[in-house]
Amino acid sequence: MNQIDTLPPLREVIATHGLVARKALGQNFLLDLNLTARIARVAGDLSDMDVLEVGPGPGGLTRGLLAEGARRVLAIEKDARCLPALAEIAAAYPGRLQVIEGDALAVDPLAHLTPPIAVCANLPYNVGTELLVRWLTPAEWPPFWSTLTLMFQKEVAERIVAQPGSKAYGRLALLAQWRTDARIALTLPPGAFSPPPKVHSAVVHLKALPEPRFPAQAKILERVVATAFNQRRKMLRASLKGLGPDIEDRLNSVGIPPTERAEQVSLEAFCALARTFEKDRR
């Protein structure tokens, strides 16, 4: 195994600082620095980028990002117990690591970052999904970030990259694929973490497209997709009834059979359907 830096091994860091993993904070730590460097490489060339890392914990991924040459890393961590370990990393990489203690859902990182910005995180899954949806639905596009490299439960990762016709296909796939190129870059067994989680994990890489893949107004598309998948087993003429009495005409006008179910409908067709509601607004 290669040494990626001169800092102590992660097991030692965790023991020295008494970082017993806390379930309430979703703490499953990566201990293999070669693996964290590999995850950092998924994010691409970071030498000209600031990186926002959410939930650095004892700093395994942080060290991977810095060793792989990230220009600067801003790390937001909720657990104050991790701060001394992160301070040691900051001292080993002068001027390149800034740590903020806080809840990533509440802290605005933008004041501390200079574009281009990559986001990289191994977060508890519930926080990760909430942040992903937030990052995918900003007030304006393009967003503040160029890429997202995020660890999820494998099942959630599969929902992000799912194609029509599959059980995993739904709101998350459509939100992600409308304005990003999304792929699963790596899958990891539970044993890659300490303590091991119950399920496999996967690293998803999302690259922001300069423009949406198909034209549509974000708010309308989000509403149509959420309504359609709220009752995914129903035919669209029933599940979308709440969007107006003429929903069958709208579906027909864009070539979607009203008897189709949401999980069969492509992103392009959902965008076309969303555009029929834009005309009402004029």
Ligand code: SAM
């Ligand atoms: N990145 C480290 C690694 O890969 O070993 C730790 C990963 S662990 C799955 C998740 C980390 O996120 C923990 O350090 C936890 O304290 C932190 N965390 C949990 N909720 C958070 C939140 N809302 N904001 C910031 N950090 C959070």
